[in-house]
Amino acid sequence: MTYTVAVRELCEFTAKQGDLDLRFTPAPTALEGMAGHALAASRRGAGYRAEVALSGSYQTLYVRGRADGYDPAQQRIDEVKTFKGRLDRQPASHRHLHWAQAKVYGWLLCEQEQLAHIDVALVYLDLGTQQETVFTERCSADDLRQHFEAQCQRFIDWAEQQVAHRAARDAALNALGFPFGGFRTGQRPLAEAVYKAAMAGRCLLAQAPTGIGKTMGTLFPLLKAAPAQRIDKVFFLAAKTSGRQTALDALGRLSHSAPVLPLRVLELVARDKACEHPDKACHGESCPLARGFYDRLPAARAAAVATTIESKPAPALLQARVRDVALQHEVCPYYLSQELARWADVVVGDYNYYFDLGGLLHGLAQANQWRTALLVDEAHNLVERGRKMFTAELNPAALAQARSSPTTAQHAPVKKALDKVRRAWVALDKAYPAPYTVLETFPDKLLAALQQCTTTLTEHFTDHPTEPDSALQTFYFDALHLQRMADLLDAHSMVDITQASSAHHQRSPKPGDSVVCIRNVVPAPFLQPRLAAAHTSTLFSATLQPARYYADLLGLPEDHVWVDVESPFAAHQLQVQVARHISTRYPHRAASLAPITALMAQQFRERPGNYLAFFSSYDYLQQAAALFAQQHPDVPHWCQSRRMLEGEQREFLARFTTTSQGIAFAVLGGAFAEGIDLPGQRLIGAFVATLGLPQVNPVNEQIRERMQTLFGAGYDYTYLYPGLQKVVQAAGRVIRTPSDEGVVHLMDERFAQAQVRNLLPAWWQTR
Incomplete structure (x- = not known):
């Protein structure tokens, strides 16, 4: 079995040396680089060939790539590098890497064209002045072959390990069984839809209710499809830390349920959470973990991905384990984790690692021509997160x-x-x-x-x-x-x-x-190419209604598949009450406080327990909490505050116990309105004192006009759909398991309107 590697990847592995040096060096954007390459090609003679596809083999290694250009008249191959600033400040390690790449292309061309020798040129194009600096070396085919084989030999032991790992991984995935006795209600149709989309190479938009095990219901079928579809990498992309942790827990459960599952799972975290020396700059003269980074990287990488530890599968490459390995080998944990992304089977990280303009995972996937599969958790968040990325x-x-x-x-x-x-x-x-x-x-x-x-x-x-x-x-x-x-x-x-x-x-x-x-x-025009680059993608959430809204704003392909998984919960589990005597419209806020607090107190006295009350803003929340405390001092209550730290959020949630009672005041769309799990008696009800509609202001009114022009649905796309998505997410905190029972009070007369009711979950029976 052969192992395929890109020229760039081969040389990144074999020819990088010295320090990690991230001192500010202005780098061209991808678009600037492409324009620079086109400019260099346009200056060459009539017979010049740009973007020459080349490939060759050595033992079990198959190497492929594209040379920037070849001039048959001069018998010269060009490796073009665009840059900004001063070339004389380029680190020697960079030049060494560039020569390594250029000479590999030189050999592949000599072999293809049956040349005895060739001129190998490094062409540095200054994007500021558009001046070229060219370094040329005449090389015999034999010298280039020896250079090529030396690079391949350094890589081949690793490649053979990779081939063996991939074979063992795929065999284990083929034999993998579902880690629980059976699927939960709703989990099987979700898993089937994910599997079919992966086998057909399609994009799936899946609305599936909270509590059915969406994470396992998407990961398991995608991993089962990976061997047959030759999927190299699965990227699990989450909006929040809680989503990443749920995925890591599910992958851990899969690993423990199988006799042996050689699956490399990597957790990517933000730089500020992984940096050991935040007071130091990222270069060898300042940080000891940057000094000699590339010299020590091979041993650190090998230790991190060691197949077995004491005859058991290696633990997942979570933040703590990567840190331990990095510090043992005196390299930077953050940049070690980025290097390990090349060798992991499943990478769990934030949306931005793939969807951002400079997303690491997308860049690696493109450079190495990986077949990737995406799982986008809580995909309703991608609309707003996408907007922020491209603003x-x-x-x-x-x-x-x-x-x-x-x-x-x-x-x-x-x-x-x-x-x-x-x-x-x-x-x-x-x-x-x-x-x-x-x-x-x-x-x-x-x-x-x-x-x-x-x-x-x-x-x-x-x-x-x-x-x-x-x-x-x-x-x-x-x-x-x-x-x-x-x-x-x-x-x-x-x-x-x-x-x-x-x-x-x-x-x-x-x-x-x-x-x-x-x-x-x-964000659709920016997200669409990223989704199209993956072999298959599944975007899933409990709130993706209406599907057309998300398809339009996220740029889903026209042939994407939609599935709406039936809820496992029955209407009798959740009393949904509409308070038609209350209006939370802005002019009516002051008048709404008394009936809201009265309704909350009445519900608490009828059935004491833990409740969450959601308001549209901190100001509204504080007014309601103050009146509630004044009129009902015997009912325990606590409030979300502005800009809560993680520790304060944990304390807020810790008050929800199986024996406690009280009402917690929170902001709709905030930290406690989604992604938290309070099953059983920890939470028995919710009050939602708002439709969640974004504020009417000049910005949103302009967005409404743009949405009307583009989609013919200005008000719905700007106000109604985003607002009710937050309401359904917040109310979804109440029923988490098949045995839960609770109540939700929707406190606004507009919840009685047919257009609004149609956007609420089908299994709810509003009263």
Whole structure:
């Protein structure tokens, strides 16, 4: 059996050496790199061949890739690298890696064209000046063959381990049985739908109720389909830590249920949670775990993915285990985990690792041509998370901090560039003084000033790599992201200016105090290519109604499959009461407090126990809690506060016990409105004092207009569907198991409207 590897991956494995060095080096974006390669190719002669597909074998290794270009007339192969800044500051380890790649391509071309020798050229294209620096070496085919075989030999032991691991993994997955006695009600149809979608290479949108075991019901069938579909990697993508933990628990259960399951499971966590030395910079002169990183990486990698430990399958590569291995080998845990993503079978991480413009997992999958399978947990969250990924904002505070930094004062070109941005910003605010303005395109003069500024800052950071300035870098990255989104601007996003309100300023706002934003409204154009790149994808949640809304906003392919799994719960388990005598509309808030608190107290006295009460804002929550405490001091209650830390959230939830009683006040759409599990007597009811509709404000009204233009459903797509999704999620906290019973009070007259009732779960019987 052969092992297939990309040229880039082969050389990344065999030719990287020395320190991990993440000192600021301005890097081209993927689009800039593609444009640079096209420019270099356009300058060559008529017979020049760009993007030459090449492949070759050595023993059990099959190597493939695309050379950037070949000039048959000169008998020269080009490896083109685009860059920004100064080439003389390039680390020697980078040049070593580039030569290794170029020479592998040189041999593959010599073999294909039957050449006795060839000129191998490293072409460095400066994106700022568009000047090329070319290093050329004439190589005999025999020398290139020896170089190729040496790289392959270094990789081949590892490749043979990988082939053996893959064979053992697939055999174990074929034999894997469901880890429980049987499927829960609703779990089997979900699992069948996931399996069929994987076997057909389709995208599945699955609405499945809470409590049926969605995580196991999606992971198990996808892993069963992996051998037949030659799936290299399964990416389980979650919106929150709780979702990642549920997936890791399910994978642990699968591993323990099988005699042997050689499945490499990797947990990816954020850099700030994995960094051992947050006070140090990421390079060998500062951080001991960056010094010699690539020299010690092979041993650390081998230890991490060792097949067995004391004759048992190796434990999952969770954060703690990766940290232990990393520290034993004196390498950085965060970057070790990123390297291990290449060798894991299942990777569990946040949405951004795949869907973000620079997503690590998507980049690796594309570079290595992996067949991937996606599981997107709590997929209703991907709409808002997607919008945030593809929104870019310029904040006046960031510019002010950059302009007042000591670095700026010492370097005239930096100060001049930042001042020019400030002047363009002031002029923009004078031209558009209204509190809120939407523009057709991004303003030319501000964009030009930003482009000039980022060029200047790029040069500054390149010339002063040992002088990090966090304020300057923060503004620089904000400006780069905004320029990138300006390049991609289309109907999916809008440009708006929000003038500072004097209520939020100690002084009166002045021109230049506005927030300038490229606001993504429809993430579909960005998410669609990522979904299309996977062999199969399943997006699942308890609240994906109506399906068309999610298909439109998430960019699902036209031939995607929809499944709505029937609830295992019966109507008698949940009393759903509509309080038609209450209106929570904004003008009626003050009048609603007395009937809301009276209804809550009445329900508690009829059936004492633990309840959650959800409100549309902290202000509304605090008003209701104050009145409740005044009128019903004997009923225990506790409240969610603004910006609660993780420890405070745990304390809030710890008050829900099987013997406690009381009412917890929380914000709809907040930390306690989804993703928490309080079965049995820990929670017996919920009060929802809102339809959850987003606030009517100038921004949302513009979004409504855009949704009306694009989909003919402005109000529904902007207000109704997002609001009721939050309501159903919050109410879903009450019934978690087939034996649970409880009550939900929907406290607003609008819940009685047919259009609203039709968006509530079918098994609810509202009264």
